[in-house]
Amino acid sequence: MFARPGLPRFDYVQASTADEAVTLLQDYGPDARLLMGGTDLFPGLREGRFGARVLIDVKQLPGMRQLDHDDETGLTIGAAVTMNELARHPVVQARYPVLAQAAGTVASYQIRNRATIGGNLCNASPCADTAPATLVLEAEFLLYGLQGERAVTAGEFFRGPGQTALRPAEMMVGIRIPASPSRAAARYLKLGRCRSGDLSLVGVAVCGFGNGDGRHAFRIALGSVAPTPVRASEAEAHLASQPAGEAAFAGAAEKAMAASSPISDVRGTAEYQRAMVRTLTLRALRDVWAQLLA
Ligand SMILES: Cc1cc2nc3c(=O)[nH]c(=O)nc-3n(C[C@H](O)[C@H](O)[C@H](O)COP(=O)(O)OP(=O)(O)OC[C@H]3O[C@@H](n4cnc5c(N)ncnc54)[C@H](O)[C@@H]3O)c2cc1C
Known part of the structure; x- marks a missing residue:
């Protein structure tokens, strides 16, 4: 879609309570949209991806910045x-x-x-x-x-x-x-087309937890490589089934790749994204493991 020269006309309302905001949403239905930072909303309005007559600003409501x-x-x-x-x-x-x-x-x-x-x-x-x-x-x-x-x-x-x-x-x-266990480590690795300021082609989040008895648990989630962000549950189960280490991490990285279903587009091919899921998962697991052992 081509960018339009400017924003469409809209009314701006700063809600003073959450009840007022949801009542306005109810009254205006699809003509209303909530506004916070506007960094997704304004480009979407300008490009015609969103149609909204009324923007309801909710970022100043009590507790929202806390x-x-x-x-x-x-x-x-x-x-x-x-x-x-x-x-x-x-x-x-x-x-x-x-x-x-x-x-x-x-x-x-x-x-x-x-x-x-x-x-x-x-x-x-x-x-x-x-x-x-x-x-x-x-x-x-x-x-x-x-x-x-x-x-x-x-x-x-x-x-x-x-x-x-x-x-x-x-x-x-x-x-x-939830409260984070005291022996925990984590890493988020993001691949974009350039080093900073770009949307991710692949995002991999890994958390590792020490259970105190020498055993460890890992959680893995992937962004940009499926219609929604996804947990790589089979990769997590693979890690839970054996001692942590290089062999387990390599197997988990393969399973994380299998959990992804990217599509090819102008930013990269599906094959590249899948391969990068494996690479970034392996790197993140090694990094988290090194932190847990330190
Ligand atoms: C140049 C540029 C680069 C960007 N790079 C990245 C990037 O690297 N990574 C990334 O993740 N994102 C990126 N973004 C997207 C964007 O900045 C983020 O998604 C941002 O966090 C959206 O927050 P916001 O407060 O601006 O949301 P808004 O634009 O205010 O709202 C976003 C959507 O959420 C709805 N909404 C707002 N508040 C609520 C609420 N309280 N309850 C329910 N719905 C609500 C709005 O109606 C709208 O549909 C980029 C955007 C731009 C313009």
């Missing part, structure tokens, strides 16, 4: 926390490094100052960088609607490109991540 951590209950992130806030937050860096790393790879510094985690997840692009991190961290997304709040797991949320478990007149208000 980040709370508790050793027992974990991390709760307001949906409007920005990528730079996540990437630089000391608790996120120390306890949830896969999320800090993923947020730090999004676009450029300037865009990361606007782009929010909630916008990234709700836009539901298969290449959303924070999505694989939420899968390996087994996050829950807090969704608010006219009936109140409900929680949906990251695994249930993504339904297809641009498709989520959000119901009509519902909005994301936060992301809840």
